[in-house]
Amino acid sequence: xxxxxxxxxxxxxxxxxxxxxxxxxxxxxxxxxxxxxxxxxxxxxxxxxxxxxxxxxxxxxxxxxxxxxxxxxxxxxxxxxxxxxxxxxxxxxxxxxxxxxxxxxxxxxxxxxxxxxxxxxxxxxxxxxxxxxxxxxxxxxxxxxxxxxxxxxxxxxxxxxxxxxxxxxxxxxxxxxxxxxxxxxxxxxxxxxxxxxxxxxxxxxxxxxxxxxxxxxxxxxxxxxxxxxxxxxxxxxxxxxxxxxxxxxxxxxxxxxxxxxxxxxxxxxxxxxxxxxxxxxxxxxxxxxxxxxxxxxxxxxxxxxxxxxxxxxxxxxxxxxxxxxxxxxxxxxxxxxxxxxxxxxxxxxxxxxxxxxxxxxxxxxxxxxxxxxxxxxxxxxxxxxxxxxxxxxxxxxxxxxxxxxxxxxxxxxxxxxxxxxxxxxxxxxxxxxxxxxxxxxxxxxxxxxxxxxxxxxxxxxxxxxxxxxxxxxxxxxxxxxxxxxxxxxxxxxxxxxxxxxxxxxxxxx
Amino acid sequence: xxxxxxxxxxxxxxxxxxxxxxxxxxxxxxxxxxxxxxxxxxxxxxxxxxxxxxxxxxxxxxxxxxxxxxxxxxxxxxxxxxxxxxxxxxxxxxxxxxxxxxxxxxxxxxxxxxxxxxxxxxxxxxxxxxxxxxxxxxxxxxxxxxxxxxxxxxxxxxxxxxxxxxxxxxxxxxxxxxxxxxxxxxxxxxxxxxxxxxxxxxxxxxxxxxxxxxxxxxxxxxxxxxxxxxxxxxxxxxxxxxxxxxxxxxxxxxxxxxxxxxxxxxxxxxxxxxxxxxxxxxxxxxxxxxxxxxxxxxxxxxxxxxxxxxxxxxxxxxxxxxxxxxxxxxxxxxxxxxxxxxxxxxxxxxxxxxxxxxxxxxxxxxxxxxxxxxxxxxxxxxxxxxxxxxxxxxxxxxxxxxxxxxxxxxxxxxxxxxxxxxxxxxxxxxxxx
Numbered sequence: 001x002x003x004x005x006x007x008x009x010x011x012x013x014x015x016x017x018x019x020x021x022x023x024x025x026x027x028x029x030x031x032x033x034x035x036x037x038x039x040x041x042x043x044x045x046x047x048x049x050x051x052x053x054x055x056x057x058x059x060x061x062x063x064x065x066x067x068x069x070x071x072x073x074x075x076x077x078x079x080x081x082x083x084x085x086x087x088x089x090x091x092x093x094x095x096x097x098x099x100x101x102x103x104x105x106x107x108x109x110x111x112x113x114x115x116x117x118x119x120x121x122x123x124x125x126x127x128x129x130x131x132x133x134x135x136x137x138x139x140x141x142x143x144x145x146x147x148x149x150x151x152x153x154x155x156x157x158x159x160x161x162x163x164x165x166x167x168x169x170x171x172x173x174x175x176x177x178x179x180x181x182x183x184x185x186x187x188x189x190x191x192x193x194x195x196x197x198x199x200x201x202x203x204x205x206x207x208x209x210x211x212x213x214x215x216x217x218x219x220x221x222x223x224x225x226x227x228x229x230x231x232x233x234x235x236x237x238x239x240x241x242x243x244x245x246x247x248x249x250x251x252x253x254x255x256x257x258x259x260x261x262x263x264x265x266x267x268x269x270x271x272x273x274x275x276x277x278x279x280x281x282x283x284x285x286x287x288x289x290x291x292x293x294x295x296x297x298x299x300x301x302x303x304x305x306x307x308x309x310x311x312x313x314x315x316x317x318x319x320x321x322x323x324x325x326x327x328x329x330x331x332x333x334x335x336x337x338x339x340x341x342x343x344x345x346x347x348x349x350x351x352x353x354x355x356x357x358x359x360x361x362x363x364x365x366x367x368x369x370x371x372x373x374x375x376x377x378x379x380x381x382x383x384x385x386x387x388x389x390x391x392x393x394x395x396x397x398x399x400x401x402x403x404x405x406x407x408x409x410x411x412x413x414x415x416x417x418x419x420x421x422x423x424x425x426x427x428x429x430x431x432x433x434x435x436x437x438x439x440x441x442x443x444x445x446x447x448x449x450x451x452x453x454x455x456x457x458x459x460x461x462x463x464x465x466x467x468x469x470x471x472x473x474x475x476x477x478x479x480x481x482x483x484x485x486x487x488x489x490x491x492x493x494x495x496x497x498x499x500x501x502x503x504x505x506x507x508x509x
Numbered sequence: 510x511x512x513x514x515x516x517x518x519x520x521x522x523x524x525x526x527x528x529x530x531x532x533x534x535x536x537x538x539x540x541x542x543x544x545x546x547x548x549x550x551x552x553x554x555x556x557x558x559x560x561x562x563x564x565x566x567x568x569x570x571x572x573x574x575x576x577x578x579x580x581x582x583x584x585x586x587x588x589x590x591x592x593x594x595x596x597x598x599x600x601x602x603x604x605x606x607x608x609x610x611x612x613x614x615x616x617x618x619x620x621x622x623x624x625x626x627x628x629x630x631x632x633x634x635x636x637x638x639x640x641x642x643x644x645x646x647x648x649x650x651x652x653x654x655x656x657x658x659x660x661x662x663x664x665x666x667x668x669x670x671x672x673x674x675x676x677x678x679x680x681x682x683x684x685x686x687x688x689x690x691x692x693x694x695x696x697x698x699x700x701x702x703x704x705x706x707x708x709x710x711x712x713x714x715x716x717x718x719x720x721x722x723x724x725x726x727x728x729x730x731x732x733x734x735x736x737x738x739x740x741x742x743x744x745x746x747x748x749x750x751x752x753x754x755x756x757x758x759x760x761x762x763x764x765x766x767x768x769x770x771x772x773x774x775x776x777x778x779x780x781x782x783x784x785x786x787x788x789x790x791x792x793x794x795x796x797x798x799x800x801x802x803x804x805x806x807x808x809x810x811x812x813x814x815x816x817x818x819x820x821x822x823x824x825x826x827x828x829x830x831x832x833x834x835x836x837x838x839x840x841x842x843x844x845x846x847x848x849x850x851x852x853x854x855x856x857x858x859x860x861x862x863x864x865x866x867x868x869x870x871x872x873x874x875x876x877x878x879x880x881x882x883x884x885x886x887x888x889x890x891x892x893x894x895x896x897x898x899x900x901x902x903x904x905x906x907x908x909x910x911x912x913x914x915x916x917x918x919x920x921x922x923x924x925x926x927x928x929x930x931x932x933x934x935x936x937x938x939x940x941x942x
Contacts, residue, residue: 001877002869004751008881009865012888016858019892020851022901026811027847034812039796043809046825075825132549 045097049076052389054112054135056092056104059172059384062144065092065105065182067135080105080186086179087151090210091142091327091382094182098193103327104138104382111136111386111395118395122388134389141170141384149502150175153495158205159453159476160212162361163499166369166459166471168399169378173499174362180207213329216358217475220444221260221281221488222455223353225367225414228278230301231289232410238275238417242285242292244268250345257348259283260443260487278417279425281441283352290351295340298351302334304405305367306377309336312356323366323402326382332359353444364457365473371418372438372459372468375411377402419462422493429493430458432501438462439496441488451479456492460500470503472496522574525582529570532586533563536593539821543601546822546844552600558611562593565618572622576629577934583863584933587856588911588926592617592919594853595912598840601822603833606914613916617923624927631931635875638691645684648677649724649741653731664906665732678728678737679921682886683928686744690878693752697874700753718758721745722765726772733779736893736907742766743889748882752874787903803830807898811842811850818846833914835906838898857891857910860884867933880932883925 026034035043056065065088067078080095082088093103101109110116114123114135123133150161150173160176184196200208209215231240244265248257259265265282266272277285290298303309308318310333323331335356340347349355362380370377379400386395406414418438421427427439442455459471474495479486537559544552552558566589573580592614600607628634634641652658652665659667659674666676693700700714725742728734746762773780782800789795790804806829814824826832826840842850864884868877890907897904908918 001751001754001874004754005865005868005877005881008747008751008885009862012861012865012885012892013858015888015892016854018901019854019895019899022896022899023811023842023847023850023854026808026899027814027842027850028816031812031815034791034808037791037805037809039791039793039802039805040809040813043813043825043828046828047813047819050823075827 046075048113049078049097050132051114052078052132052134053080053095054114054137054389056108056112056138056140058140058142058144058147059170060144064088064140064142065095080182082182082186085183086181086207087147087175088142089179089182089208090174090176090212090214091140092182093327094185096185096193098190099185099197104140107326108138108383108386111138114389116386118386119388122390122392122394126389136389136394137387137391138383139385139387140382141165141172142174142382143172145506146173146499146503147175149173150499153498153502154474154476157476157480157491157495158211158478159474159480159492160210160361161472161474161495161499162212162365163470163472163503164362164365164369164380166372166378166468169366169369169381169402170384170399171362171380171382172470172503174210174212176211178203178205178207179210211360211475211477213325213327213360213362216330216333216360217446217453217477218444219332219353219357219359219364220442220453220455221283221353222364222367222440222442222457222473223351223357223359224278224281224286225371225418225440225457226302226305226307227286227290227293227298227351228274228414228417229305229371229406229410230293230297231274232413233301233406234293234297236274236289238413239273241271241273242277242288244270244272244277244282244285246284248284248287248348250348252343253345255345257283257287257345257352275417275420278440279420281421281426286352287348290347291344293351295337295347298347299334299337299340301405302332302357304403305332305370306363306402306405307332307334307357307359309334310356311336311339316356323363323379324400325362325380329362329380330360332363333357353442361473361475363473364455365471368438368440368457368459368473369468369471370405371411371414372462372471373411374408375404375406377405415462418458422458426487426489427456427458427493429489430456430497430500432460432497432504435461435500435504436463436466437497437500438468439493441493443487446478451484452486453477454480454482454486454491455488456496458493458496458500460504469507470500472499474499521582525570525574525586528583528586529566529589532590532593533566535590536562536597539594539597540600542821543597544822546820547601548822561611561615562596565615569618569622572625573930576625577930579934580930581863581867581933583859584867584926584930587860587863588923591853591856591860591911594841595837595909597821598837598844598912599833599914601844602827602837602840603914606833610914610916610919613919616916617919620920621923621927621930624924625931628928628931631876631879631928632873634687634879635691635694638688638695641684642688642692645681645688646724648681648684649728649737650731651677658732664734666734666737676915676917678732678734679915679917680924681737682740682744683921683924685741686748686882686886686925687879687928689745689748690875690882693748694874694878697752697754700749700758701755715761718745718749718761718765722769726769729769729773729780730777733777735773735780735783735903736890736905738773739893739905740886740889740907742769744882744885747885748878751881752878783903783905787897787900790900799830803836804898804900804904806830807836807839808900810839811847811899814843814846814850816847818842818844818849820844834908835894835904835913836898837913838895838909842899853912854891854895857887861888863933864929867929871932876932880929883929883932886925887922 053067070079093105095101095105112135163173306323308322379402422430422437422439426441430439437460439458443452446453454476456474459468474492476491480491541551725738729738750759786800790801795801796805824843826843829836868880871877896902908915910922
């Protein structure tokens with residue numbers, strides 16, 4: 001019998017050896033494939049929620065998003081709190097176990113979740129000390145005082161305000177109406193999240209798309225900053241005169257192009273200087289300048305400012321990417337020269353920011369900042385640095401130069417024109433006593449039957465010896481509180497003024 | 510023929526006690542770690558639980574020392590460690606049933622002591638061959654009786670007695686193994702006579718084998734208990750083979766097993782379903798169905814644990830349906846990794862190794878066969894559930910001995926452990942006569 005018992009021992013050991021082999025297969029050899037099976041998503045999400053995710057801070061140290069221990073539920077250890085509700089939603093995004101993550105929660109996830117290699121040292125020491133793993137902290141360029149000033153200035157009007165630092169591209173404030181509350185998508189039960197998600201998606205105002213950066217609008221006359229830049233880059237001077245008919249007869253069509261409201265420019269003189277036309281925001285002379293420059297120069301200048309090339313009507317998406325950003329950003333668009341071949345009327349309308357030229361406040365703030373900064377354009381920057389859980393800076397993000405769309409001389413000439421707009425021109429409502437403010441108004445249709453959108457692009461201080469500290473772009477949709485009477489100068493300029501004034505007060509300027 | 514071990518084995522008290530202390534330290538360490546992993550602090554009841562666990566185990570160990578002085582010193586500490594680890598894992602997985610299971614562990618230890626006190630010599634049992642066999646068969650088929658049996662999760666395994674429900678098959682195992690040891694030890698001369706070079710059994714000796722085969726199929730058919738069915742047949746074939754010394758029985762057993770499996774698969778839809786769960790667990794169209802999803806989640810858990818595991822209390826094994834009972838091994842795989850789960854399997858291998866050593870050390874065939882049978886039950890049961898959870902074989906819902914949730918199986922396992930300890934205590938020094 002003993003021989004059989006020994007053989008039994010060998011047989012049972014072999015059976016167990018097969019178990020070990022199967023375990024090695026499941027837990028090591030095929031482990032990655034098995035655990036990445038889509039049906040295992042819940043376990044991966046739970047694992048993610050076991051990490052104390054890093055916070056998202058404003059430049060001045062306010063906590064915009066943080067993770068706290070969840071009450072009750074043991075499966076999801078932490079939940080995400082956005083203490084300011086909808087105010088920073090377009091910046092932080094949401095962090096939802098049902099709908100995933102967006103904005104900085106998505107693009108900075110490697111740092112926030114602690115997975116980034118820069119955090120390995122800190123993680124390892126935590127592991128050795130037996131402490132739970134923590135994510136890194138993301139420090140943004142947002143200034144809470146300015147964000148709050150912008151939201152006060154915009155009030156309940158539908159639209160958006162963006163403020164950037166011309167010297168480095170820092171986005172200091174970015175506000176849009178309406179917005180959404182990321183808390184509703186990041187906390188509570190899956191049903192709570194679904195309810196909020198359904199409501200937000202059913203809302204025709206699309207609160208989850210920021211009007212500051214995710215939507216695109218006709219820039220109208222604010223685009224004359226770029227048309228004028230193209231002109232000065234190609235031999236025009238502020239005092240160069242252009243023909244000034246009341247109505248521009250467009251070649252090849254029976255259509256015409258008029259000044260705003262059919263008005264006379266400069267009292268109806270036969271010719272007008274570029275400077276005077278800019279100050280009064282006359283359409284006819286700028287359409288003429290666009291036609292005289294030609295499609296190539298106009299397109300090149302717009303693309304140099306980061307407007308991406310398109311070829312409407314088939315190709316309205318960007319053919320080549322231009323500006324980058326840490327969160328989703330629809331850059332402005334301007335068609336390729338081929339689009340205008342044998343179609344001068346479209347070029348005339350494009351030169352005054354209509355037809356297929358589209359943009360948004362973030363992009364226009366960057367355009368204003370480029371003029372303010374002597375022609376050097378920075379990519380927008382939203383994240384300044386990453387800190388480890390102990391507060392040590394583990395990565396800084398340097399300002400990124402995008403390019404030099406115009407010469408310093410051109411930038412200075414455009415600056416003077418923009419100063420004149422606020423100093424007695426269409427943008428006089430943006431004037432601040434004791435400070436030189438530069439600006440440009442815009443009033444653009446928002447589709448048939450709707451009141452116009454009001455624009456203002458500005459920067460300050462803008463005196464000859466000043467170094468501008470802030471560039472602002474404002475859009476108010478559908479006429480704001482003035483309805484069909486709305487213009488950029490009356491509706492948007494006062495908002496820009498308030499934001500700039502608040503900024504300069506805080507900076508002691 | 511067996512080798513005789515002439516000299517009495519030393520008592521090795523120190524070895525046993527130090528192993529037991531180690532088992533207690535590891536068990537309580539696992540319990541504390543589970544609390545840390547879950548809530549960042551040790552469980553509230555750790556001192557009370559620790560005191561009771563240590564007291565009960567040391568008490569049981571003292572009973573072993575007093576009533577079975579020369580018992581194997583390793584068996585009990587290994588079993589205590591398995592029980593302690595199982596309880597720590599149950600605390601982590603199902604805190605709401607943990608106290609109940611801790612009580613069952615104490616009951617099990619108490620029953621172990623009682624068995625050792627009542628049965629001072631295992632050969633007492635050898636006198637009741639057919640009584641024990643009859644009780645075993647009755648217990649096995651008790652759940653089939655209308656009004657007594659209860660069906661849970663498609664299997665008819667439960668019996669209600671005065672408000673308590675238990676799984677009689679767990680206890681039937683014990684009686685049947687003792688019966689087989691007794692019966693085969695008296696009939697082994699007859700069985701050993703075979704014919705031909707392969708040692709195929711004579712046709713007239715095939716009776717008992719066919720009877721056991723039929724009974725196993727009946728269990729499969731009437732109670733839908735694939736696990737018990739396989740276990741009984743497996744133990745029977747192994748014991749007949751060891752008793753007779755004829756590989757022919759093994760061969761015939763395997764043929765019968767294959768035939769039984771084929772019949773089971775063709776005849777019973779619940780067997781077909783088990784096989785389909787096993788083969789198609791990860792099929793995206795089926796994975797959200799619990800039969801498939803349970804196996805898939807078990808795999809996901811073990812794969813997520815990887816080599817070293819997430820740490821006790823830090824994985825998500827509660828996503829696995831029935832993780833406390835059938836799938837507790839997957840929870841070990843997830844939270845302690847392949848290393849920890851392998852450690853657990855090695856403990857069973859130690860148990861098996863010691864059990865077979867006890868069988869070899871005994872000089873009488875009853876003792877040999879009893880130790881072999883009990884050890885084989887431990888081994889086959891462990892293999893069936895671990896192989897099922899890891900998808901090596903189709904899942905049969907048998908408990909992981911000493912570790913899974915379950916009162917009946919815990920108590921029954923302690924009874925078998927007590928018998929194994931009793932067998933190990935002698936009379937192996939008896940002269941070969």
